Amino acid sequence: MVGAFHNLSLDAEDVFQEGLTRAVINVREQKFNGTSTFYTYLTSICRNVCLKELKRPVNIHEVDNNSIETEGSETISEDLISCMTAIKSKMDDACKQIIDLRFGLLQNGEFKNEKVDAFENTRFEEIAKQLNIEADNARQRFRRCMEKFKMVLSKDPEWRELTN
Amino acid sequence: MAKNSTIDDLIEKYLDGTISEAERELFDQRLKNEPVLSEKLSQRILIQKSWLKSAQHNQVKQHISRLIKIEKQRLKSDSRIWLVAASLIVLFGISSLLIFQNSQKQNDREFLAWSKNPNKNFRITQGQQNEVKKYGALDSTRIHKEMADQDYLPANGAVFQVTDTIIFRWPVTSLKEKLVIFDDNWSKVKEVLLPKSVMEYRLNPSTLKSGIYTWILPPDKLRYQFSIK
Numbered sequence: 587m588v589g590a591f592h593n594l595s596l597d598a599e600d601v602f603q604e605g606l607t608r609a610v611i612n613v614r615e616q617k618f619n620g621t622s623t624f625y626t627y628l629t630s631i632c633r634n635v636c637l638k639e640l641k642r643p644v645n646i647h648e649v650d651n652n653s654i655e656t657e658g659s660e661t662i663s664e665d666l667i668s669c670m671t672a673i674k675s676k677m678d679d680a681c682k683q684i685i686d687l688r689f690g691l692l693q694n695g696e697f698k699n700e701k702v703d704a705f706e707n708t709r710f711e712e713i714a715k716q717l718n719i720e721a722d723n724a725r726q727r728f729r730r731c732m733e734k735f736k737m738v739l740s741k742d743p744e745w746r747e748l749t750n
Numbered sequence: 751m752a753k754n755s756t757i758d759d760l761i762e763k764y765l766d767g768t769i770s771e772a773e774r775e776l777f778d779q780r781l782k783n784e785p786v787l788s789e790k791l792s793q794r795i796l797i798q799k800s801w802l803k804s805a806q807h808n809q810v811k812q813h814i815s816r817l818i819k820i821e822k823q824r825l826k827s828d829s830r831i832w833l834v835a836a837s838l839i840v841l842f843g844i845s846s847l848l849i850f851q852n853s854q855k856q857n858d859r860e861f862l863a864w865s866k867n868p869n870k871n872f873r874i875t876q877g878q879q880n881e882v883k884k885y886g887a888l889d890s891t892r893i894h895k896e897m898a899d900q901d902y903l904p905a906n907g908a909v910f911q912v913t914d915t916i917i918f919r920w921p922v923t924s925l926k927e928k929l930v931i932f933d934d935n936w937s938k939v940k941e942v943l944l945p946k947s948v949m950e951y952r953l954n955p956s957t958l959k960s961g962i963y964t965w966i967l968p969p970d971k972l973r974y975q976f977s978i979k
Contacts, residue, residue: 603818607811667807670800689798691805705798707765729758732797739797749796 587629591636601639605632608664638665669744676738681731687713688728761791908976910955916976918951918965926967934962 589598596604609628612618618627674682683693690706691697693716710728714721739745763769764777781788903919910916920926929951931940939958942951944967955978962977 599818603811603814606814607807610810610814611807663803666800667803670804671807674801674804685801686805689801691802696809697802697806705795707762707798709766709768725759725762728762732758736793736797749793 587632587636591640596636596639601632601635604635608635634664638668665744666748669742669748673735673738673742673745677731677735680727681734684713684717684724684728684731685735687716757787757790758794761787761794764791765794902972902974904974904976906974906976910976910978912956912960912978914955916953916955918953919949920967920970922949924967924970926970928968930966930968931958932964932966933959934964936964939963 587598587601605628608631609618609624612631618624687693687708688710690708710721710724713728714724717724719727760769760777764774769777781791901919901921901924903917904910918929926944928944929940929942930938931953933939940953944951958978960978962975964973964975966973
């Protein structure tokens with residue numbers, strides 16, 4: 587399938603890995619209700635990954651409709667995640683760490699609890715303890731990092747397009 | 751900027767749950783009336799949700815990548831085992847083929863030799879050939895294995911021509927010191943000392959007269975007979 591997409595910068599293994607990751611997350615979040623085989627589902631996700639990579643002006647939902655399986659492919663959300671991942675990778679580690687902690691992740695970047703959607707913010711006092719700094723310092727560091735991050739987001743055309 | 755920071759701080763306090771009851775009521779009120787505040791809160795929540803989703807995505811991807819790596823290593827080691835097995839099979843096959851071909855050539859050579867000189871005394875049968883090779887000249891050796899006691903050669907009652915070679919053999923475990931041969935009058939005609947390492951003794955029958963002989967391996971008391979025509 588990957589060979590059919592000319593000028594694709596990803597190789598088959600990258601596409602498979604990315605597709606499988608999205609499929610696993612969708613299954614976990616019960617977006618895949620089993621009306622088609624998992625193989626078909628995975629294939630359609632991988633096709634979307636290829637199309638996205640090529641940045642073709644194709645309506646991805648139309649492609650999904652053509653490929654039997656349409657369930658649970660929240661492509662916009664996935665695009666937002668991809669965009670976020672790309673912007674995050676440009677941030678410095680100290681900022682990433684404080685935002686991770688504030689957003690309820692552990693110091694190693696893992697989740698505190700299994701439910702990812704659980705919306706919780708770790709208090710600055712707790713963050714300060716973990717980083718061995720003052721709570722006010724943690725608050726200020728977070729504020730500074732968030733301002734910087736929001737600035738980058740607001741300048742990113744893809745993010746702007748996806749969030750407007 | 752300062753106003754923005756105040757709003758951001760307020761939002762963080764609101765999300766923390768550290769806001770007082772009075773402040774919360776006021777905040778809820780402002781959310782209804784101030785679209786900027788509402789938008790900022792929505793943006794903050796969207797950032798957090800997409801941040802967490804991105805983290806989850808990375809985590810799953812790393813896990814899958816690890817599994818793929820393990821699977822690749824497993825497949826690699828499996829294929830290596832198969833490669834070794836296949837190499838051994840091929841090696842075994844080639845060596846068997848070479849041995850078989852060599853043996854066939856030997857047969858052909860012997861047949862050719864016999865066909866050139868059929869009067870010569872070839873008494874070898876195909877099945878015995880390999881065994882006979884162990885004992886020396888092909889045209890003068892006879893192996894007698896028809897007796898039950900096959901550990902001792904020649905077997906009891908074996909008959910030899912003067913052109914044959916008599917091969918005396920015994921089990922490794924036998925307590926032999928010497929080989930003694932008696933004629934039919936029970937006179938000693940041959941006595942050979944046998945060191946431990948000696949496993950066989952060859953005798954040319956032409957050194958003996960025609961008749962029946964008995965051979966023993968003292969202190970072993972077993973007796974075997976052979977005759978020379």
